[in-house]
Amino acid sequence: MLALTAGGLSVFFLSRPLGRIADAADRFLHGETEVQIPVKHDDEIGRLARAFNYLSEEIVRLTRKEEWLREVLSSIREAIIVTSASGEIVLANPAASRLFMIEGARKRSIPVDHIEFPEMRELFERVHAHQSGIYNEELTVMTPKRERVFKVTAVPVRKASQFDGTVLVINDITRLRNLERTRRDFVSSVSHELRTPLASIKGYTETLLEGAMNDPENATAFLHIIQQESEQLTALINDVLDLSRIESGKIVYTFEPVAIRPQLEKTVALFEPAASRKGVRIELSAPDGLPPVLADRNYFDIVMRNLIDNAIKYVDANRGRVRVSAYKSDDAVSIEVSDNGLGIPQADLERIFERFYRVDKARSRELGGTGLGLSIVKHIVLAHKGKVEVRSRTSSGSTFTVTFPVA
Ligand SMILES: Nc1ncnc2c1ncn2[C@@H]1O[C@H](COP(=O)(O)OP(=O)(O)OP(=O)(O)O)[C@@H](O)[C@H]1O
Ligand SMILES: [Mg+2]
Numbered sequence: 001m002l003a004l005t006a007g008g009l010s011v012f013f014l015s016r017p018l019g020r021i022a023d024a025a026d027r028f029l030h031g032e033t034e035v036q037i038p039v040k041h042d043d044e045i046g047r048l049a050r051a052f053n054y055l056s057e058e059i060v061r062l063t064r065k066e067e068w069l070r071e072v073l074s075s076i077r078e079a080i081i082v083t084s085a086s087g088e089i090v091l092a093n094p095a096a097s098r099l100f101m102i103e104g105a106r107k108r109s110i111p112v113d114h115i116e117f118p119e120m121r122e123l124f125e126r127v128h129a130h131q132s133g134i135y136n137e138e139l140t141v142m143t144p145k146r147e148r149v150f151k152v153t154a155v156p157v158r159k160a161s162q163f164d165g166t167v168l169v170i171n172d173i174t175r176l177r178n179l180e181r182t183r184r185d186f187v188s189s190v191s192h193e194l195r196t197p198l199a200s201i202k203g204y205t206e207t208l209l210e211g212a213m214n215d216p217e218n219a220t221a222f223l224h225i226i227q228q229e230s231e232q233l234t235a236l237i238n239d240v241l242d243l244s245r246i247e248s249g250k251i252v253y254t255f256e257p258v259a260i261r262p263q264l265e266k267t268v269a270l271f272e273p274a275a276s277r278k279g280v281r282i283e284l285s286a287p288d289g290l291p292p293v294l295a296d297r298n299y300f301d302i303v304m305r306n307l308i309d310n311a312i313k314y315v316d317a318n319r320g321r322v323r324v325s326a327y328k329s330d331d332a333v334s335i336e337v338s339d340n341g342l343g344i345p346q347a348d349l350e351r352i353f354e355r356f357y358r359v360d361k362a363r364s365r366e367l368g369g370t371g372l373g374l375s376i377v378k379h380i381v382l383a384h385k386g387k388v389e390v391r392s393r394t395s396s397g398s399t400f401t402v403t404f405p406v407a
Pocket of ligand 2: 309373374
């Protein structure tokens with residue numbers, strides 16, 4: 001009876017601390033992190049409690065470390081992918097998940113053939129086959145929207161001198177490559193545009209020197225051509241300089257309230273002589289009480305000059321009409337420059353804002369155009385948080401509308 005009671009008591013006294021440990025383990029398993037058991041004795045129960053405390057602290061520390069590593073991986077803009085020895089994706093940071101549409105790679109391994117782009121799958125195979133040294137490759141991938149260029153660096157991971165997978169770092173260098181291409185195209189277009197008038201200047205000068213100088217009628221005509229070509233060169237160089245300054249983003253615009261009507265009156269007056277020489281009428285209409293816009297006065301003027309210059313240039317002599325009108329629309333003021341000129345074919349409309357794009361190259365050149373005016377306009381207007389639109393119908397005319405925010 002006594003033995004039975006003693007046994008029962010010791011089970012009772014033992015089971016209380018054991019129960020506390022079990023409770024603590026339960027709470028820990030349910031996500032409570034600060035679980036510690038008071039250690040009262042140095043007996044087996046005490047050692048168990050101490051071990052539990054140590055392990056729970058260790059687990060909390062490791063979990064925090066893992067969260068920190070995950071944060072670090074998430075904040076890296078490059079796509080990072082880790083593959084296992086068998087070639088499956090075992091880790092992908094968010095940048096990589098977005099890039100390759102492989103959500104969930106952080107929770108489980110993903111076979112490489114889940115990647116949508118065949119070029120990328122083949123890359124993984126090449127990298128996997130190359131189990132030593134650093135691997136570098138530039139890869140062009142056709143995605144549903146557009147072509148993208150990736151720079152891939154892969155480093156093998158070794159565990160106990162055995163190949164244990166690969167770490168791939170993938171940089172999207174599409175923008176960089178596009179910029180390089182644009183720059184190359186720009187340089188070759190500029191060179192081409194410089195060469196044409198230069199060749200003509202050279203040709204006429206040689207003809208003059210070879211004897212045409214002594215024929216006054218021809219000499220005057222040739223000198224006029226040389227003068228015209230030099231003006232073309234000057235205009236081109238000025239436009240290129242303007243555009244490269246504007247595009248570089250280094251321009252500091254001085255935004256101030258600009259009263260539209262006086263500004264437009266000045267610009268229109270500037271074009272009157274050239275317009276009347278061509279027999280073109282310019283009309284200006286800007287209502288009273290138009291609010292001022294927030295703009296850099298000089299660049300606002302460059303925009304208007306380019307649009308009015310085009311309108312006068314592309315209307316027929318003696319029957320041309322150019323209309324400049326300003327009106328308020330919501331929190332902005334729109335200025336329309338419309339003409340009754342030759343118009344722009346639908347297919348060219350979306351391209352005329354590109355550098356050097358001219359609908360009729362020969363005709364524009366004859367008129368002294370280099371095809372940079374509208375790309376300058378577009379850059380300036382966007383820097384003003386405004387917009388530029390065009391409507392046109394061949395042989396009935398064009399309307400360019402620029403919109404600037406109210407000051
Ligand atoms: N009002 C217009 N009517 C008809 N075509 C136009 C008009 N404005 C522009 N274009 C077309 O758009 C092209 C691009 O215009 P943009 O002002 O950029 O160049 P450009 O006038 O040829 O040369 P630049 O302005 O550099 O002297 C022109 O070559 C022309 O074909
Ligand atoms: Mg122009």
